[in-house]
Amino acid sequence: PVPQVAIVGRPNVGKSSLFNWLARRRLAIVDDFEGVTRDRMTTLIEVGETEKFFELVDTGGMGIEDPDDLTADVQRQIEAAIASADVILLVVDIQTGLMPLDEMVTERLRAVQRPVILVANKADQEHLDTHAEEFHRLGRGHLVCVSTTQNRNRDKLLELIQDRL
Ligand code: GDP
Ligand code: MG
Numbered sequence: 001p002v003p004q005v006a007i008v009g010r011p012n013v014g015k016s017s018l019f020n021w022l023a024r025r026r027l028a029i030v031d032d033f034e035g036v037t038r039d040r041m042t043t044l045i046e047v048g049e050t051e052k053f054f055e056l057v058d059t060g061g062m063g064i065e066d067p068d069d070l071t072a073d074v075q076r077q078i079e080a081a082i083a084s085a086d087v088i089l090l091v092v093d094i095q096t097g098l099m100p101l102d103e104m105v106t107e108r109l110r111a112v113q114r115p116v117i118l119v120a121n122k123a124d125q126e127h128l129d130t131h132a133e134e135f136h137r138l139g140r141g142h143l144v145c146v147s148t149t150q151n152r153n154r155d156k157l158l159e160l161i162q163d164r165l
Contacts, residue, residue, distance in 0.1 A: 002044065003165045006057045006081045008109065009091035010101035014121040014148055018091060019043070019058040021148040022158070047162050054165055057081045082108075087115050087164045090141050094120040098134050106138045115164040116141035119157065124150045 007015045023043045041058040059081045082088065088109060092102050109116065118141030120132045129145040136143065144160055146153040 003054045003086040004057060004081070004084055005045075005054050005087045005089060005161055005165075006059055006085035007089045007091060008059050008082060008105060009089075009119075010099065010105055013091045013093040015091050016041070016058055017148040018089070018119065018121060018146070019056060021151075021154065022056055047158070047165070052165075054086075054161065057085065082112060085112075085114055087117065087161055088112065088141075089119050089161075090116050090138075091119045091121055092135055092138075093122050094128050094131050094135075094145060095122045095124075097131065098137060102135075102138065106140050109140065117157070117160050117164070118143045120145045121148060123147050123152060126152075 007019055009015050019041060022045055025043070043056050044053045045056050046053050090106065090109065092098065118135055118138065120129075120135055120143060123129050123132070123145035124147045132143055132145050142160060144153060144157050146157055
């Protein structure tokens with residue numbers, strides 16, 4: 001079976017943007033409004049030119065912004081994606097910094113014994129990378145700063161994923 005890589009994080013950190021950026025296609029809906037992703041999006045991504053693939057999963061906002069608004073079905077999909085993921089991309093926003101919801105997401109990942117990559121998105125300029133330090137407080141995951149809009153560190157992230165598959 002194809003290994004699975006699940007994208008998780010609070011709403012608006014750029015999960016769907018990351019999904020499209022890694023896929024190099026506009027598949028998931030990116031929106032300025034929170035909680036746009038409702039359906040679980042998946043796509044196959046080739047690792048380099050190895051003819052080996054992994055399945056990338058955009059889980060949406062994990063339902064933590066408004067748990068009542070999510071159907072049990074969507075919630076189940078999210079839990080299933082996390083449970084079956086071989087690698088988890090925990091996305092945070094370097095421009096807003098660490099938020100209580102980031103800690104809640106991390107808390108929900110606590111029982112998940114899979115490698116986590118802590119993806120600090122929206123690092124649009126290099127100088128923003130210095131703000132990533134505080135994310136170490138989450139105590140989880142190898143940290144990498146990226147920007148989906150400025151195309152920063154895509155190869156680095158793919159390499160980190162590849163090393164953990
Ligand atoms: P999601 O809710 O986590 O799926 O987040 P989205 O992918 O829908 O993006 C939320 C907002 O963040 C949108 O307005 C995106 O354009 C913006 N965004 C995503 N990636 C970046 C980035 O690298 N830099 C900046 N400045 N904005 C970004
Ligand atoms: Mg989304």
